[in-house]
Amino acid sequence: MIDAFLHAAIVMTTPILLAAIGGLVNRIGGIVNIGLESMMLGGALIAVMVSAQTGSAGLAILAALVTGAVLGLLMSLVITRLSANEIIVGLGFSVATAGLVRFFLKSVYGVSGTYNPAGVAMLPPIDIPALHAAPVLGAIVSGQDALTWLAWALVPATAFALRRTRWGLRLRATGAAEATVRAVGLAPLTIRDASTVFAGALAGLAGAHLSIGVVGLFNEGISGGRGFIALAAFYFGRSSPWRTALGALLFGGFDAAQIRLQGHWIPAELLQALPYAIVIAVLTGLGLADRRAERSGRMG
Amino acid sequence: AEKPVALIIAQGGLGDQSYNDLAYSGFKKALAQDKLEGKAVESKDVVAQAADILRRASDAGFGLVVDLEYSHGDPLAAVAKDYPDTDYVILNQVKPGANVASILFQEQEGSYLAGALATLVAKDASIKGMSGKPVIGVIGGTKSVGIDKFIVGYIEGARAVDPNVEVKVAYSNNFGDPALGLQMAKAMFDGGANVVYQVAGGTGLGVIQAAKDAGKFAIGVDTDQDGVAPGAVLTSMIKRTDVAVETVMKDYAGHAFPGGKTVTLGLAQNGVGLSPMSHTKDKIPAATLAKVDDLKTKILSGEIKVWNAVDQGYPPFFK
Amino acid sequence: MTPAPAVAVRIGARALTRRYGALVANDAIDLSVAPGTIHSIVGGNGAGKSTLMRILQGVDFPDAGTVVLNDEPVRLSGPADAFARGVGMVHQEFMLAPPLSLLENLILAREPVGAAGLIDWRKAEEEAGNLAALAGAAIDWRLKAADAPIHVRQILEILRLLYRGADVLILDEPTAVLAPAQIVELLKLMGKLRDEGRTILFISHKLDEVMKCSDAITVMRAGRVVARTTASDTNVDALARAMVGDHAPALLIESRERPSGTPLFSARALAARDPLGFERLGPVDLDIRAGEIVGVAAVGGNGQDELVACAAGILAPAAGSIRLGGEDLAGASTARFRAAGVGYVSADRAHEGLCLTASLADNFIAGRERDTAFSRLGFLRPANIRAAAARGLAGLSVRYGSVDDPASSLSGGNQQRLAIARELSRAPRLLVVSQPTRGVDIAGTAFIHNLIADFRDRGGAVLLVSESLDELLALSDRILCLFNGRISGELSRSEAGVETVGRLMLGRRAAA
Amino acid sequence: MMRALRPRVADGLGAAAPFVFALAIGAVVLFAAGFEPLSVYRLMIEEGFGGERRIAATLTASTPLLLTGLAAAIAFRSGVFNVGAEGCFYLGGLTAAVIGFSAPSWPSALVLGAGLGAAALIGGLWLLGPGLLRARLGVDEVVTTLMLNFIAVGITSWLVNGPLLARGSANSATPAIALNATLPRLLPPTTLHLGFAISLALVIAYGVWGRFTVGGFRSRLVGTNPRFARAVGIEPERVLVATMVVSGAVGGLAGAIHALGLVHRFVGGFSPGYGFTGIAIALLARNSALGVIVASILFGALSSAGASIQLFSNVPIEIVQILQGAVMVFATAKLGRLWRRAG
């Protein structure tokens, strides 16, 4: 029972984590990405289409990555080059992309909402025979797909890259002081665009994980608000990949838990609202802690 | 020729893999068969635009308006009074008016049979994948009384064949999230459920996928979903919304619109019922099928009256 | 380093023009800077100095004319291009990423990378160490830029140019935020760099500095070059005349004897933290009497900002008490401080002193909108508001279009006049003033000094913080020196001199 | 007084540009799908504004947007990025519906007053928390108000499925409100109701408030420069909390007017995202009252025409969503830069 729960928690965490890492990097570069949802949706659809066409999950993933990246670039250009408000652009992108996806499905495939072609190649789970039998660990790591591994590998990799590579340094500088970055001869807007492209690519992968990693079909509701959950996760994480991962895990774990807890203590509607309340509670706690630290002061 | 027909799509829109899609397919079929003109109207804001859309269609010379949106009941009754020459159809509720036809479904009756079959199959360890224990599940797309009408009937049917049955109930809060549906069903299968009934539109496609992965059974809903994953879908609780729309349009084309009448579509009218089970029939012992048939006969004869959560409220065995 | 090339003009401009709308910020500028020299550019506020420098650095682009490098006209594509040609600039505003460490700020855009494309921190530290040694500065490279003292940030910006291999250094008002001792250090460093063959473009409003360090001087006024000279051919007065044109202002403030009586403002055991939570101030005791200007001298980051913020009621003290005219203001809101009679002229004109997007009229009455003169039953009285603003501005000889224009339409010096006028129009009892003339030209400075002295003469109390010792010595009746958040000495007007104050600011004892 | 509403020509052009862009993008999509964009747009204009009834339908559709746009504008003006109007809309709608069906014997004015007032109160209280959190602890209000939307939807759908469910209803809905609780129709038989006039009046009052009152003056200073505001003795925290509460109250009121004026009960799917559309409207309007009115009516027309054009053409409804999304994308973009770059 606990094994199944842990396994499900990891599966549910993967798309949130992928999108949240992207959103985190984007935010460090200076853009709060509200459009992750649309990039997920685009990635999910393209993944199913390419997978059904070619029978290759690898190509499908690549296509989802590119789709998310292109959507990210488009969104970024409006924000950086036309100085538009990132929040409204992100919301608009989500609305317009949802409409476009439906419009596309109707006019190309003559279907509404769901696209369920034959011959979708799924992402294969990676079994680790040595760990399969291990009690808790086996359930967590065995039988997960490549995108889940990628998502978790990205956590330390992102933390490392932010600290130790020139791209990380430039990204942090861009988010903190755009004029400075321009003055030293770099192109802050391009750096910012690159971070949105990265976020879009990861959100595209998150979509692919949902459509060809979990179910093998596309539905217009498949992103299920996970882009917004990812937003909460990286806000929670502030600028730390590890804390962001913790936030994503909180939501993924909660999703896995709530489907097991339903009908036991509280009504399903309220149970499902709980993670949002937890986010507020955690932010309040962090705010209080900051305030206390400020009150008690530091030695300088 | 007759004046054209308008079909007003309910919340959730086309693509819900369920109610709207089914009605729409009946609508298209009727247009072709009866040589009618017609348009379907979708709106993100369908709740608020009730009277506006109904009046616009009536003003624009549509002769029949079929409204799928539940919240349009009262506005439809009001608009219908102003347009005596236009016919209206409302579903799932009864509204007055000589030019208004009401269509009611008895989804609880078909769900009752689904629950009974699910329990019998679950208890039969000779069927591949079944544990032999009376544990089954159901996943609703949202917590609402319209969905609970299915769920209550399902539970009642399960209890009819085994009072000790355990029925796991959960709601996905989303009709379009198959990944969530898959995880929810998986949790139920992991928890010992043998058969899971889905009443959750696109989310339910994930439930079927999970049954296939787990070597258990799902039960489809609305359309015959047995073919979605042949062998993994035990049966489907078919609700003939398409037939209802098709029939009423045919009557309209033939100048026999059932204005002022209430059309009830239950087991007796073949408006709801189980699918032919073309992929699974062979795996199920004949006695089990006979038992389900027997229950069906009893419902038809009135010997069994299945609980209708919409009319009767919630029964004591369901919270 | 780069050997001085055999050219006549290392950097310069030819008929260079830059317009902002109707305003001609640079009007057919010709400039020639010889290699291996320190070339100063002086001029009043808005003369166009920064604009010219930004164009030379490729951050901005001319509408007509060209930049000249090594005798050749060139078209710079951007700052990266300028860096590639050996030209680097320290901007008037700090160009550092606050949350990054000093080392990270140093290497940004030219990071040493080692194996696998990772930043080679050891190499970075080594180069940083060499540069610090060259500048004769001790720098904790791990400190966040936000936490570093101002002079360290200023030095870092110069070191960054050297790190990038620039041999032309454009320094736009680098001394504006430094204490006297630090200015001396900086000028020394500049001389050393020049002697090594580098070319330096230096901008400052402090003409004595300019006289001290320059090989050549170009004077700008209203977008044009009005004089070219050398330090040996001119003097401070001549330069000032060239800058402002005909009307050179008189600069004489009379000192006052120390007034007696109970203090109007009195702080006891006052302590405060900066926004990052570091103890910066205190505990200090401070009294100010009506009719007295108390000046505070301190090197940046020694608690004077916190003192000002506490006295103005912007910052809640970590400990201690503040009383004004007997009223206890401990824990009171800014609004209560103001109601009690505190006026405040912020050092941060653009963000705290004014609301640049709001109209002149709104800026003038902001904070008094509830007065019956300006509103009735919650409704504003626009006619009264505009009339009051017009009256207020009339006495300041501020040039403006309409009181409905945004405050951003005023030049920097005029913005400062507006900010001070607003505070004085409230008839405060205590005026807290921080850096009243930072970046203000000579004429504006004199005007502002007169406003402050007038207020004192009418019985007002003034707390004055300034980085300019000249200003403190010209205005203050009494000078307090802060070092490490504590009062390191107190001098009367007659005792105070640049030497003594400078020593106390650095925590050393005053000479007997 | 009209000065507050008088548009500046340049502002007007600036605000129209996003629509032009969105229409161009929509035209490409339509063309690609084999439709004639111009005739689709002509049909949309006819369905949006062609005749009294269509105009009434458009104004009805714009009513909730006027108020959610107003709720957003009030907040943005003071520098608070409140995205929580959606949640307030749900809570306000449910509150008003409950009062509306519970007191069938009260005088109409009383029950309407109670319904609208209670909804405003609930909406205001709902956002008091985020206001205080931001003012006291610096907790980002975008996240807290976004999260509160999900929570409000959860709470209302629980209530409407359980304790407040109408007997015999096959979907989540409260009983219908009593006749005394319905806002009167302005132009029968169209659905245009008194709520439109109330909403319009409130937006105009906002324009007057923002320009001519002490409160509007303070909110503008706090919104553009909070440090300056503090330095001259205005307390940004007070303004911020008050703003959040007022914004929430307007959001709650919007829901109440929607329930009492149009839907006549609370049902599942009560708002198709009016709160979020309101954000777009406020940004598009640059927080000006006139802008809110114009943008609300345009979005209302898009919605009402989007539904009814389907009766006369085969254009998929998604074109409305695409247009709306595209307007949002370009709402705050400085489109002039495209030309400067090219030129």
Ligand SMILES: Nc1ncnc2c1ncn2[C@@H]1O[C@H](COP(=O)(O)OP(=O)(O)OP(=O)(O)O)[C@@H](O)[C@H]1O
């Ligand atoms: N980006 C800009 N847009 C519009 N006007 C500008 C801009 N930058 C500078 N100006 C105007 O150009 C003129 C010259 O400004 P500049 O900053 O070059 O003056 P400065 O000599 O450096 O003055 P200061 O001594 O105050 O630093 C001023 O009137 C200024 O207001």
Ligand SMILES: Nc1ncnc2c1ncn2[C@@H]1O[C@H](COP(=O)(O)OP(=O)(O)OP(=O)(O)O)[C@@H](O)[C@H]1O
């Ligand atoms: N310092 C302040 N900062 C922000 N808002 C304020 C401040 N003072 C009052 N308000 C707001 O202005 C409105 C009027 O309040 P009130 O009459 O107390 O203002 P006031 O400035 O104290 O007036 P008065 O000067 O007449 O005493 C209230 O909405 C209040 O919240």
Ligand SMILES: [Mg+2]
């Ligand atoms: Mg300058």
Ligand SMILES: [Mg+2]
């Ligand atoms: Mg200056």
